[in-house]
Amino acid sequence: MDAALARAWVSAVAASVAAQTELLTQLDAAIGDSDHGVNLNRGFTAVLAVLDGPETPGEVFAVTGRTLVSKVGGASGPLYGSLFRALGKALGTASTVDAPEVAAGLRAGLDAVRKLGGAAPGDKTMVDAYEPAVVAFEKAAADGLAAAARAAADAAAAGMRATVDLRARKGRASYLGERSIGHQDPGATSTWLVFEALASVTA
Amino acid sequence: MKKFVNEPSAVVKEALAGIAAAHPELRVDLENQIIVRSDAPRRGKVGLVSGGGSGHEPLHGGFVGLGMLDAACPGEIFTSPVPDQILAATQAVDGGAGVVHVVKNYTGDVMNFQMAAELAGDEGVEVHTVLVDDDVAVEDSTWTAGRRGTGATLIVEKVAGALAETGASAAAVAAAGTRVNEASASFAVALTACTTPASGRPGFDLPDDEMEVGVGIHGEPGRRREKLRPAREIAALAVEAVLGAKPLSAGSETIVLLNGLGGTPLIELYLLYGEVAALLDKAGVRIARNLVGNYVTSLDMAGASLTVCTVDAEVLRLWDAPVRTPALRWGA
Numbered sequence: 001m002d003a004a005l006a007r008a009w010v011s012a013v014a015a016s017v018a019a020q021t022e023l024l025t026q027l028d029a030a031i032g033d034s035d036h037g038v039n040l041n042r043g044f045t046a047v048l049a050v051l052d053g054p055e056t057p058g059e060v061f062a063v064t065g066r067t068l069v070s071k072v073g074g075a076s077g078p079l080y081g082s083l084f085r086a087l088g089k090a091l092g093t094a095s096t097v098d099a100p101e102v103a104a105g106l107r108a109g110l111d112a113v114r115k116l117g118g119a120a121p122g123d124k125t126m127v128d129a130y131e132p133a134v135v136a137f138e139k140a141a142a143d144g145l146a147a148a149a150r151a152a153a154d155a156a157a158a159g160m161r162a163t164v165d166l167r168a169r170k171g172r173a174s175y176l177g178e179r180s181i182g183h184q185d186p187g188a189t190s191t192w193l194v195f196e197a198l199a200s201v202t203a
Numbered sequence: 204m205k206k207f208v209n210e211p212s213a214v215v216k217e218a219l220a221g222i223a224a225a226h227p228e229l230r231v232d233l234e235n236q237i238i239v240r241s242d243a244p245r246r247g248k249v250g251l252v253s254g255g256g257s258g259h260e261p262l263h264g265g266f267v268g269l270g271m272l273d274a275a276c277p278g279e280i281f282t283s284p285v286p287d288q289i290l291a292a293t294q295a296v297d298g299g300a301g302v303v304h305v306v307k308n309y310t311g312d313v314m315n316f317q318m319a320a321e322l323a324g325d326e327g328v329e330v331h332t333v334l335v336d337d338d339v340a341v342e343d344s345t346w347t348a349g350r351r352g353t354g355a356t357l358i359v360e361k362v363a364g365a366l367a368e369t370g371a372s373a374a375a376v377a378a379a380g381t382r383v384n385e386a387s388a389s390f391a392v393a394l395t396a397c398t399t400p401a402s403g404r405p406g407f408d409l410p411d412d413e414m415e416v417g418v419g420i421h422g423e424p425g426r427r428r429e430k431l432r433p434a435r436e437i438a439a440l441a442v443e444a445v446l447g448a449k450p451l452s453a454g455s456e457t458i459v460l461l462n463g464l465g466g467t468p469l470i471e472l473y474l475l476y477g478e479v480a481a482l483l484d485k486a487g488v489r490i491a492r493n494l495v496g497n498y499v500t501s502l503d504m505a506g507a508s509l510t511v512c513t514v515d516a517e518v519l520r521l522w523d524a525p526v527r528t529p530a531l532r533w534g535a
Contacts, residue, residue, distance in 0.1 A: 025402050033256075033281040033421035034402040042212070042279075069318070074256075074282040075311035078318060116314060167346075171310050174347035175340075175419055177426060 001145060002096045005201065006057035010064050012197035014044035020193060027186040031173035036076060036186040043072035043080070056095050061105075062088030075171060076187065079113050079126065086112035099141040099148045106134045106152075117170060124168040124180060126187035129159040133195045146202045153192070153199035160188040204403040211400040215257045215279055222264055226529055229267055235291040236284070238264040239274040243296040249367040249376045250274065250296030253305035253360055254289060255312050255352075256281040258399070258502045259420055262356060265530030271364035272305075272528070280399050280502070281421045283311040289319030293328055301329035301373030305360055305380060307352025308336035309421075331373045333380035335359055337387040337510065339448035340417030340426050351419045354462045354499050354510035355387035358522070361531065365524035379521070386513040390417065390444040392437055393506035395466060397422040416440065420464070420501040420508075434471070438478035441509040446486060451513060453487030458522060460510040461493070465500035467507055472496065475507055483511070491519055498530065 017024070017040045024037030047067045054060040065085030068077055090105035091097050097105070110130055119125040136155035140148040163185035168174040173185070208214055216233060223231035230239040244250060253263040254276035263275035273296035278284035293302045302323065306316045313334070320330040335352035363380035371379075393415040396405035399422065406422040409415060414437070417426030432440075451457070461476040463469070476495045483490060491514060499508070514522070525535030 029402060029406050031423070033423055034399050034406055035280065035282050038212075038401045039279065039282055070285050070287045072282075073278045073285045073311065073315060075309075075314060077285060078311070078314040117310065169346050170348055172348070172419075172421065172423060175351065175426075176424060177346070179424060179426075 001057050001102060003054060003056055003060055006060035007051050008201045009198050010047060010051060010060060012201050013194050014048050016193045016197050017041050017044050017190065024186050024190055027184055027189055030183045031168065031176055031180045032186060033172055035074065036190065039072050039074055039076055040080070040190055043068045043077060046071040056091070056093055057097050058088045058091035058093060060088070061085070061091065064088070075117065076190070079117055079187075082112040082116050083109040099145045102145065103134070103138045103141040103148065106137055110134050119170040122166060123170045124163050124166040124173060124185045124188075125170050126185070126191040128163050128166070128185065129156040129188035129191040129195075132156065132159040133191070149195070149199040149202045153195040156192040156195040160184065160192040163188045204398055204400075206398070206400055208400050211403070214400045215277060218257070219277070222529070229529075232291070232295075236288050237274055237276045237292040237295065238267050239292065239295045240267055240269075240272075243273045244298035246298045247300050248298045248370065249300045249373045250293070250298060250302040251305065251360070251364050251367050251376065252276070252289070252292045252296060252302055253356070254278065254284045254292065255307050255309070256283055256421070259500050261530030262499045263360070266357070266360050266528045268526070268528035269535055270368050270524055270526035270528075271360055271531065280401065283309065283315045286315050286318040286322060289316055290322045293319060293323045293330065294326070297328045301331065303363060303367070303373055303377045303380065304330060304332045305356065305363065306332055306334050307356055308334050308349050309351065310348050329373060331377035333359060333363065333377050333384065335384050337384060337389045338419060339388045339390055339444055340419070353391065353420050354389040354460050354508050355384055355512060357460060357494075357498050358387060358458055358510065358512050359383045361526060362518055362521045364526070365521035368524065383512060383518060387510055388445040388449040389508050389510040390441045391419070391425075391464065391506060391508035392416050392441060393418040393425060393464060393504050394431070395505040397465065397502040397504035399502065417444075418506065420499060422501055422504060434474055435478050438475055439482060442479060442482045442486070445509055445511050449511070449513075451486070451488050451511070454489060455513050456489050456491040456515070456519070457483070458492045458494070458512045458514055459483065459490045460498070460512075461495045462499050462508045462510065463497035464504040464506035464508065465497055466503040466505035469496065472507060479509055492522055
């Protein structure tokens with residue numbers, strides 16, 4: 001992965017979030033406060049404006065993370081912002097990175113998200129899509145970036161669907177208690193979009 | 204959806220422009236999206252900053268002024284402000300004696316204020332934080348993000364603001380705010396969902412004969428749904444929830460806030476307050492001060508919340524101290 005591919009990924013996430021804003025809003029209306037789609041869309045739209053400067057994948061992701069932190073607000077700003085910042089930091093200043101290096105970066109992103117949000121798998125959050133995606137990416141990393149990204153996207157999708165039956169223990173949906181069961185988590189859904197975008201640009 | 208908006212994504216900025224036009228005594232920074240007292244920073248005075256998602260007006264911007272907040276940072280609707288914004292507000296009110304952040308306990312608010320406090324610390328500003336979590340509808344913090352910050356935020360901001368005005372230290376101001384929070388309990392019931400400008404439709408469907416019990420202030424459904432009942436019974440339900448979570452000994456002195464969620468007329472709030480006052484009187488609880496009105500709202504949600512805060516003479520004195528803000532003013 002070079003800077004151009006990193007930019008393509010982030011741009012694809014932005015396009016996907018823009019196209020799916022309505023879906024994210026609907027999911028969030030059911031168990032949250034209806035703002036997930038609009039907030040992420042605002043953040044990634046701002047990211048698109050700053051993608052031209054960075055010259056390495058690490059820098060692309062660091063700038064993406066910083067912009068999300070300063071534009072999104074709510075919980076998703078710091079969480080997605082920290083994810084991309086940690087990914088960028090892990091990739092350092094290399095001009096190209098291979099699949100195992102991206103895997104390590106994604107793992108660093110997971111650690112950052114879990115440290116900041118305190119969520120564990122099963123809490124009905126983005127971690128339920130992100131954690132299995134990272135594990136799948138790591139397993140398939142030896143087969144190259146495209147294969148790893150495809151495996152990660154499929155695992156994220158499965159994790160996202162599994163959030164339907166979970167009771168939320170973190171974030172705003174947790175206030176609903178048992179009533180959060182039966183709804184797909186909006187954060188897990190946006191995380192699936194992130195990995196699906198990676199699979200599409202590396203395919 | 205019928206709302207007075209031009210462009211849904213511009214609502215917060217355009218409302219800020221309106222606040223600037225209506226309140227020339229405040230400094231509204233449209234770039235950083237913050238509202239600041241015009242005399243800030245005052246040398247040697249602790250700066251009091253609060254903020255959170257928009258949609259709860261007059262909280263927090265309506266409480267900026269003498270005797271209350273030095274600055275407020277409104278985020279997008281129901282979305283916490285970003286760290287840059289909170290940092291700008293913190294720097295704008297730092298008079299060298301430190302700054303106290305009043306933060307409602309929501310995942311996003313806590314994260315963004317924490318990031319801002321670290322950034323401010325890097326620049327040499329001492330930041331203390333008061334976390335408000337008075338909503339007793341959320342029972343178990345092991346299974347949830349913890350109790351939400353709701354109506355008690357107003358009382359925390361009033362009392363901490365009055366103390367800051369006396370020249371007290373940041374640690375003392377924060378401790379007073381924390382004590383008020385610990386002495387408070389709130390519970391809310393909604394009769395309708397609210398509609399955010401961005402989504403354009405109510406957050407949930409609620410039949411005409413049903414109510415949501417134990418709601419927060421972000422349009423999310425409550426803990427459970429029940430058949431609508433007479434106001435007297437709804438008041439009893441709220442009083443029981445509040446006293447059940449924070450039992451008061453007979454003769455306790457309290458401040459009672461009967462708060463509207465934005466879409467309920469004042470006549471119904473007063474009707475409810477009458478019921479609440481009678482019930483509290485029966486329970487031997489003395490209402491030393493009260494406040495009835497729309498103060499901590501959830502856009503156009505019809506509904507009400509009850510906050511009971513146990514007070515001592517010192518807190519009562521700070522509550523009575525002069526305040527001059529757009530939404531709360533007395534004695535000044």
